[in-house]
Amino acid sequence: MRLSKDLGEISAAQYEARRKSQRANTWITVRRLMGYSSAYILMTAIALVFMIPLLWMFSTSLKTRADIFAWPPSWLPDVPMWENYVAAFTSYPLARFMLNSTILVVLNTIGELVSVPLIAYGFARLRFPFKKVLFLLMLSTMMIPGQIKLIPLYSMYSRLGLIDTYVPLFLPSFFGNPFFIFLMVQYIRTIPRDLDEAARIDGAGTWTILYRIILPLCKPALTVMIVFTFLWVWNDFLQPLIYLNDFNSYPISVGLAFFQGRYSVEWNMFMAATLVSILPVLVLYFFAQKHLIGGISALGLKG
Amino acid sequence: MKLGRFSLFGLLAAVFLLTTLVVSAQDVVTIEWWTVNSEEFDEQVQRDLVEQFNAEHPDIQVNMTLLPASGFDERMTTTLGAGQGAPDVAFFWINNWLPQALDIEPYLEADPDLGPENYFENFWNTRAVWNDTVVGLPLGVGANFVIYNKDVFDAAGVEYPTADWTTEDYNALASQLADEETRTWGGDRPRGPYRAIWYNYGAKVYSDDSTTVDGYLNSPESVASYTWLWDLVNSGATPTPADLEILGTEGTGPIDLFIAGRLAMATLNQGHMLNLIDEGINFGIVPEPAAPGSELRHANAWSLTASIWKGTEHPQEAYEWLSYWAGPEGQQFLMENGNLIPSMPDVLATYENADTEYAQAFFEVLELPQVAQWDNAHPCKGSVMSAVSDAWDLVNLGEIERDEVQATLDSLVPVGQAALDECLTRLGG
Numbered sequence: 258m259r260l261s262k263d264l265g266e267i268s269a270a271q272y273e274a275r276r277k278s279q280r281a282n283t284w285i286t287v288r289r290l291m292g293y294s295s296a297y298i299l300m301t302a303i304a305l306v307f308m309i310p311l312l313w314m315f316s317t318s319l320k321t322r323a324d325i326f327a328w329p330p331s332w333l334p335d336v337p338m339w340e341n342y343v344a345a346f347t348s349y350p351l352a353r354f355m356l357n358s359t360i361l362v363v364l365n366t367i368g369e370l371v372s373v374p375l376i377a378y379g380f381a382r383l384r385f386p387f388k389k390v391l392f393l394l395m396l397s398t399m400m401i402p403g404q405i406k407l408i409p410l411y412s413m414y415s416r417l418g419l420i421d422t423y424v425p426l427f428l429p430s431f432f433g434n435p436f437f438i439f440l441m442v443q444y445i446r447t448i449p450r451d452l453d454e455a456a457r458i459d460g461a462g463t464w465t466i467l468y469r470i471i472l473p474l475c476k477p478a479l480t481v482m483i484v485f486t487f488l489w490v491w492n493d494f495l496q497p498l499i500y501l502n503d504f505n506s507y508p509i510s511v512g513l514a515f516f517q518g519r520y521s522v523e524w525n526m527f528m529a530a531t532l533v534s535i536l537p538v539l540v541l542y543f544f545a546q547k548h549l550i551g552g553i554s555a556l557g558l559k560g
Numbered sequence: 561m562k563l564g565r566f567s568l569f570g571l572l573a574a575v576f577l578l579t580t581l582v583v584s585a586q587d588v589v590t591i592e593w594w595t596v597n598s599e600e601f602d603e604q605v606q607r608d609l610v611e612q613f614n615a616e617h618p619d620i621q622v623n624m625t626l627l628p629a630s631g632f633d634e635r636m637t638t639t640l641g642a643g644q645g646a647p648d649v650a651f652f653w654i655n656n657w658l659p660q661a662l663d664i665e666p667y668l669e670a671d672p673d674l675g676p677e678n679y680f681e682n683f684w685n686t687r688a689v690w691n692d693t694v695v696g697l698p699l700g701v702g703a704n705f706v707i708y709n710k711d712v713f714d715a716a717g718v719e720y721p722t723a724d725w726t727t728e729d730y731n732a733l734a735s736q737l738a739d740e741e742t743r744t745w746g747g748d749r750p751r752g753p754y755r756a757i758w759y760n761y762g763a764k765v766y767s768d769d770s771t772t773v774d775g776y777l778n779s780p781e782s783v784a785s786y787t788w789l790w791d792l793v794n795s796g797a798t799p800t801p802a803d804l805e806i807l808g809t810e811g812t813g814p815i816d817l818f819i820a821g822r823l824a825m826a827t828l829n830q831g832h833m834l835n836l837i838d839e840g841i842n843f844g845i846v847p848e849p850a851a852p853g854s855e856l857r858h859a860n861a862w863s864l865t866a867s868i869w870k871g872t873e874h875p876q877e878a879y880e881w882l883s884y885w886a887g888p889e890g891q892q893f894l895m896e897n898g899n900l901i902p903s904m905p906d907v908l909a910t911y912e913n914a915d916t917e918y919a920q921a922f923f924e925v926l927e928l929p930q931v932a933q934w935d936n937a938h939p940c941k942g943s944v945m946s947a948v949s950d951a952w953d954l955v956n957l958g959e960i961e962r963d964e965v966q967a968t969l970d971s972l973v974p975v976g977q978a979a980l981d982e983c984l985t986r987l988g989g
Contacts, residue, residue, distance in 0.1 A: 322816065322819050322839055323819050323820055323821070323839065324820075325816060325820065326807055326816045326817055326819070326820035326822060327820045327821075327822070328742060328743040328744075328820070328822055407638055408638055408641045408642045409642075411638050411639065411642045411645065412642040412643070412644060415642060415644045415645040416644070420645055494631070495631075495634065498627070498628070498631040498634060498635055499634065499635055499638050502592075502625040503625075504625070504626050511628060511631065514628030514629075514630050514631055515597065515626075515628050517628065517629060517630050518597065518598055518599050518629060518831070519596065519598040519599065519600075519629045519831055520598070520599055520813070520815065520829060520831030520832050520834075520835065521599070521815050521816070521831070521832065521835050522816075524816065
């Protein structure tokens with residue numbers, strides 16, 4: 258038996274099989290859609306939960322002091338106090354503080370980029386006496402709490418006449434950072450040595466191998482390093498507080514602390530200023546997230 | 561030839577200019593001064609004061625470093641610990657720093673215009689004198705007192721407290737004012753034991769001669785104080801420790817809850833009072849309540865110790881600035897242009913808001929005996945209190961029954977005694 262011409266030259270059995278297959282495909286598509294929808298709904302819900310502090314911060318930045326702790330709490334005040342943002346920026350030179358933070362971030366990032374790959378490459382690829390011991394020694398410096406080093410370091414920088422300059426705040430990054438060195442060493446070890454050897458056969462020296470072969474392959478690790486350096490330097494409060502005297506040279510982390518008086522905190526202005534101050538971090542994360550997530554996965558940092 | 565003569569003239573002029581600059585640079589002494597901004601003296605007022613001083617003293621230039629209040633302690637501790645880089649003049653408001661403060665008695669003796677008699681005696685004794693040396697000058701005064709929100713009282717139809725009230729009145733008022741529906745609490749709870757209310761009960765953590773804990777920590781007075789706290793905690797009229805932690809303001813007191821109208825009474829201070837004036841809150845002030853049937857009253861009061869660092873290279877010039885800043889000129893300036901309440905009776909006499917209700921109430925609190933008098937004379941109090949903190953925690957968290965207070969304190973006596981003995985040994989008896 259033949260079916261109509263419209264259906265083509267196929268048998269009934271073939272037709273039935275195709276119908277079944279189409280139904281199965283539709284069902285798979287529906288299941289996929291449901292799966293994706295549920296996943297997106299769940300992820301959106303989780304994202305909203307994570308965003309609550311940020312939303313609360315925004316809400317607080319638009320309130321009067323009396324409204325902040327009022328009951329029942331409101332997400333949006335009847336009259337949003339946008340002037341809190343103006344007041345925050347006129348109370349203290351926040352733009353200047355943010356510029357200072359940017360300068361420190363740039364200097365530290367340059368320092369890390371110069372020193373960390375160099376040291377990490379040495380530990381990962383070169384042979385030299387006491388390599389393991391030196392590597393362990395370097396790692397052990399991570400175990401020393403920063404507060405313990407504070408007084409000796411202050412004493413040293415003070416004797417060098419470097420207090421009230423940015424030097425103590427960026428100079429150490431030019432001598433490497435144990436955490437990043439460790440990460441880079443692990444990452445470089447995953448790059449096949451065949452690449453080094455092939456380059457060496459082609460006449461490349463150690464420097465060429467590092468800068469032309471290894472470093473371009475370390476982009477994910479370098480991105481992680483840059484983003485983490487940005488975050489740490491941007492948020493560092495203690496070191497700038499200890500080393501700087503000049504009010505106009507404070508970074509934003511110290512500048513924000515001025516909204517806390519001896520007896521109270523101007524929460525609304527504090528939140529307004531904080532919200533503005535975290536924008537660069539959010540922007541950086543937005544642009545770097547693809548590399549960052551890839552880098553974190555590659556480095557085995559995710560929990 | 562012309563050029564040569566011109567060059568010689570130029571050279572001589574340059575040498576003269578350089579010599580003048582060097583000589584004048586040597587003549588001017590720069591004093592490093594670290595401070596914080598506060599409700600009582602903001603950044604601009606302090607910069608104006610420095611400018612005025614610098615103009616009046618061409619041979620001394622004060623360089624002001626403004627630090628955030630939340631980071632001042634870390635900065636001072638680091639520099640004093642390093643033994644270098646500390647400021648010539650600063651607040652030495654932590655007792656551990658006082659060994660590094662210069663004894664200014666010789667400078668005071670040589671100063672015909674300034675002496676202990678210029679300051680309130682209470683604050684001089686508790687804030688300027690340490691270990692029989694004069695370690696600084698007391699700048700401004702502050703104290704804790706109970707501030708009540710008149711609007712909340714009016715809305716609840718409850719009479720305002722009066723200066724002669726007792727702890728029983730406090731609990732009764734708190735219960736009347738608490739409203740679960742609006743999440744309003746009647747009153748906050750003390751932030752630790754053996755503060756004003758404990759002293760008002762006559763309770764002490766150990767004996768005056770610093771030898772015995774038994775009979776003091778577990779005395780009837782101590783038991784009564786803790787039992788009062790137990791009653792307050794279990795009335796439900798006071799925020800829980802978690803509420804205070806979340807809704808309080810960085811450990812300085814629940815000022816924001818008070819401003820939001822969710823706390824009818826709170827133990828706050830003069831800095832908070834200035835916030836309330838700014839916010840237009842309708843409030844009143846009374847001293848912390850006395851124990852029932854007792855006239856005994858104390859105040860947790862303080863002043864800021866302004867000191868000279870022992871390591872200063874310019875003690876005389878540092879004293880010039882210190883005596884200006886914390887002396888009559890400075891305190892007058894900070895009072896008139898800022899919100900400082902001065903520690904000098906003559907300056908305070910010109911306080912323009914002296915007639916206000918809150919100022920009068922505050923002045924009365926300042927005249928009460930201070931908690932710091934006993935505390936300063938008993939440096940082991942902190943160690944002993946830390947060792948017996950279980951009593952506070954158990955009552956504060958509602959973990960024990962009312963009739964278990966005595967037994968709890970009894971059980972902590974050996975621990976407290978051990979802590980006292982250890983502390984006395986550490987301090988050399």
